């Protein structure tokens with residue numbers, strides 16, 4: 542079979558995957574949803590032509606977006622995830638014993654349904670009694686929150702289409718208000734090599750303007766374009782670099798380690814210059 546899926550980044554760059562079959566393909570109210578079985582990376586969830594996650598490498602992103610902020614907070618109890626409809630982030634968050642309540646705000650119910658049907662490795666946490674899913678716009682939801690959450694995770698798609706507002710200053714100011722006095726914010730902040738809509742320095746500065754402490758960290762995700770991927774953490778009190786590695790319990794990781802918690806914040810020169 543010679544069936545391929547191509548993710549086109551811009552007029553000069555595309556990434557191509559050989560696929561075994563198409564499992565789902567539909568237009569939802571918000572976006573084009575595609576689930577395919579790739580030869581190299583297993584099942585993949587693709588939204589508006591952009592690979593969101595694959596079975597083979599999803600743990601890199603989900604462990605890094607969840608455990609870095611959750612171990613930076615000494616006692617996270619109440620967590621808000623915006624986006625995250627595939628379930629990977631909530632699965633990792635549930636590993637933390639201190640967490641009592643998780644709210645997921647995923648605008649598109651069809652993403653959750655597709656994850657339940659085709660990505661059980663990721664979506665297993667949706668049925669946990671600590672989890673509540675709201676199918677609402679994250680921007681509207683957060684406008685109604687004040688002083689409520691210990692950790693807020695923005696697990697969004699690229700800053701184009703439905704997700705644009707999740708990368709703007711007004712949203713980050715609201716996010717800071719939604720957090721308690723010692724709350725921690727983290728967002729996936731895209732590729733240092735490519736721009737989708739907003740540039741990485743723009744996103745970083747928008748976050749920096751809303752939090753007393755801001756730090757970027759990175760990891761390598763083979764199925765995101767160009768591989769190198771960034772996250773930006775905003776904090777009201779705790780510094781991720783001051784976390785004692787001995788306090789990082791082994792909750793069963795495939796990428797994250799106590800050493801990596803710190804090392805991920807060491808940025809290459811070009812990225813420091815960019816910021």
Ligand code: AG3
Pocket residue numbers: 591592593594602625626627628629630696697698699729764765766
């Ligand atoms: N969210 C970030 C996906 C960004 C990928 N971009 C791209 N392929 N152009 C992933 C959500 C996983 N829970």
